[in-house]
Amino acid sequence: MSPRKNAPLVVAAPAVPSAQEAPARKAPAPRQRRKEARPQELLAAALELFVEKGFAATRSEEVAQRAGVSKGTLYLYYPSKEELFKAMVRESLSSRIAEASVMIAQFEGPTPQLLHRVMHMWWAEVGLSPAGGITKIMMAEARNFPELASFFHEEVIAPTQALLAQVIQRGIDSGEFRPVSPQMTVQVLIGPMLHLVLFQHSFGACALHLPCENPADVLALEIDLLLHGLCPRPGPG
Amino acid sequence: MSPRKNAPLVVAAPAVPSAQEAPARKAPAPRQRRKEARPQELLAAALELFVEKGFAATRSEEVAQRAGVSKGTLYLYYPSKEELFKAMVRESLSSRIAEASVMIAQFEGPTPQLLHRVMHMWWAEVGLSPAGGITKIMMAEARNFPELASFFHEEVIAPTQALLAQVIQRGIDSGEFRPVSPQMTVQVLIGPMLHLVLFQHSFGACALHLPCENPADVLALEIDLLLHGLCPRPGPG
Amino acid sequence: MSPRKNAPLVVAAPAVPSAQEAPARKAPAPRQRRKEARPQELLAAALELFVEKGFAATRSEEVAQRAGVSKGTLYLYYPSKEELFKAMVRESLSSRIAEASVMIAQFEGPTPQLLHRVMHMWWAEVGLSPAGGITKIMMAEARNFPELASFFHEEVIAPTQALLAQVIQRGIDSGEFRPVSPQMTVQVLIGPMLHLVLFQHSFGACALHLPCENPADVLALEIDLLLHGLCPRPGPG
Amino acid sequence: MSPRKNAPLVVAAPAVPSAQEAPARKAPAPRQRRKEARPQELLAAALELFVEKGFAATRSEEVAQRAGVSKGTLYLYYPSKEELFKAMVRESLSSRIAEASVMIAQFEGPTPQLLHRVMHMWWAEVGLSPAGGITKIMMAEARNFPELASFFHEEVIAPTQALLAQVIQRGIDSGEFRPVSPQMTVQVLIGPMLHLVLFQHSFGACALHLPCENPADVLALEIDLLLHGLCPRPGPG
DNA sequence: TATGAATGAGATTTCATTCAT
């Protein structure tokens, strides 16, 4: 949907796998292998740390350390912290959006079921992974780093919303949904999920006494409410 | 639907006029003595700046400047940036929660109407004011400033959720709502509103080409959907 | 002995004249009384705090507070921290030196006994009182505050050493002491006592596990050693 | 006796030459890489400055400058001013104490001679070097920096006193000394020497008109007095 | 005379980025 040419999207680079492979390395030519894996390792370390601490508060040396290289090496691959961040976003999120796009296009069946599927998919792939925290960072630091904000909007937000609006529209067209505004409904759909994710990545990560509901249950309830409302139906469903 | 009419969504609190009129003046600012007014002015400046830039990225000197005083004066009133932040939260949010609590206790009438009222009230008092941005900061910086997170949770999040859960419970008790989990439903209720506010205070504040819906309309739709669902009712409501 | 003209020694120059003239007054109006006592109270507070923390590390506001007045008032009496310090020195030490001078001049009897007396007197009046700590400060901060150092040398150190040298000379002249250098012997005399005092006011004031001997005993031993030596006498004393 | 021949009493450690030759240079100091030498250079600069100004009054940037590096570099080697201070103490004093300990253990000969030797050794290695000023700082700032005080006591004071007490005990055991208290005698021994050093590093370093005796002579006299007393011996020694 | 609010230079420590090796 977005005009971006999302070439690396399809690669579906696993968010943190490389980091987990690294400690147990067994390549025959370890020197060589390592060199090729560097960008992946750096990106994985960046994802973890940016989500944990935010963009400004993450020290580039720490990223390098966690990836097992020196500070200088990081700058060999990415000329600045901003570029590192962008690369990490592309790696972590853009590919997921492409996948979802394919799934939606191919789906045949009732729209409520498609909506279920899309939301659960997002929850599983993004909400539950560290990638979900990226949005938290961007919301917080958008105004301090406008160029990053702009990038993120084009690369992630707009495409995602377009995808969801498409699903709503499908339901309206087929008479399965009431004739609401797709764009606005998307906001209502996204809201609680994102809120849940943000919460997990912020207060949820602190050791507070959180009366934290099971997110999966909240998600189920949300879908149920959105589809059928809080008020009991007068006649049988 | 309206593509761009959300202009004054976030009501920018007017900075201390004198500070803004005299950016280039050289005279050492004739040392005004006004102990009474200072805290308010500092808190207002702090609110603006913290929401704009976040906790860590806001320089305390900048807060002082915007309040029209010197760095030292700020520390005369608040012993640290953290304490300034806390005071600002108490000033901006705690009082609102107390008001809402009173309103809910006194309300007589159908619960859906009460829910409407509470949500619109929050939107008007918090969502539309800079205070709404405080949550954005806290989500972003909770993990870097655990003590602040804990404070915010106790002072704001927990009371707010308790209040809303109380409303849901009222509806369930009276048969007006289906027997859902109040705590979880609160998450679903809060989600989109908070998301909207966060969005306004982050991407919305950047000069992006946002297909940003009118928030008030989104809010209305949300309440409608939550009460009646996306799926059309089989019989007449 | 030193070329200094120690005129003010005898005069016991009253630091803040009005302050010393007024200690015995009994003005009926308590308001009045207070005002006259101010300098004394400030000087007392200054002595305590300067000895405790040093010159630079003592905040002038703290001195004012301990004296029960406001910061502004302190500056009404003493135009700067340096002047306050000087006044305090005059008040605390100069008068003692004058007293000792009189005692020495009037003493009739064997010199070893005079030496005993002088040293015990110094110990009782200075060593045991907070005033002893002033030397600690001066030693530490002399190079950072040369003017203060110069003042202290003229006002305290030189007169004291001259007095002691006079006693030694008396012993030599009468054949009671070996013909040593009075000036140098003064150093040897002063050393351990001052060291003891400095130690009390520094490490001794910390909560360390000090194998701290009873200072009075150390003093007695010192005098004994200086008079009779460490080596046992070959024949009967 | 000699009125003024104590010129180079305190051997000023030569500052890093390059740093002093180029105070006005503008070129950004061609970033030398010399990890090996840095700690030594920094420690030397720290010693000089701490002794000159005290712990609190020495700015860490100044230490860096005198060592010819930037502020940041200092913090690369020592994580805080306190740690820098400790490292400097270990470098300057702890090693000397170890040396003295060995010498004492190996010495064979009369105890008065050993005492002579120890005291002269201390004078030469510590008293005459900038390291002697460290005690001045510690005495002055012990109460403001208790942790530093504790460190210094354990690392320097206690071991030194133990060593000297051991020598006195040796003399008593062999009948060479009268049966005095070793611990207390140590105080008497240390006192004048330390006093001399403190004086040199404080008032002595100011441009005062000091009737300052030659310290070496004072030291000799002190030892003589302590061994044989002020009072003339009735019979021949 | 007495107050205490206000000021602003200054001190420590951090970190993105550079560059000699």
Next chain:
DNA sequence: TATGAATGAAATCTCATTCAT
């Protein structure tokens, strides 16, 4: 390529002193 020592701008907080009241 890779390293990591070096830099220096910044950010928080302190405190002697001033001055309006």
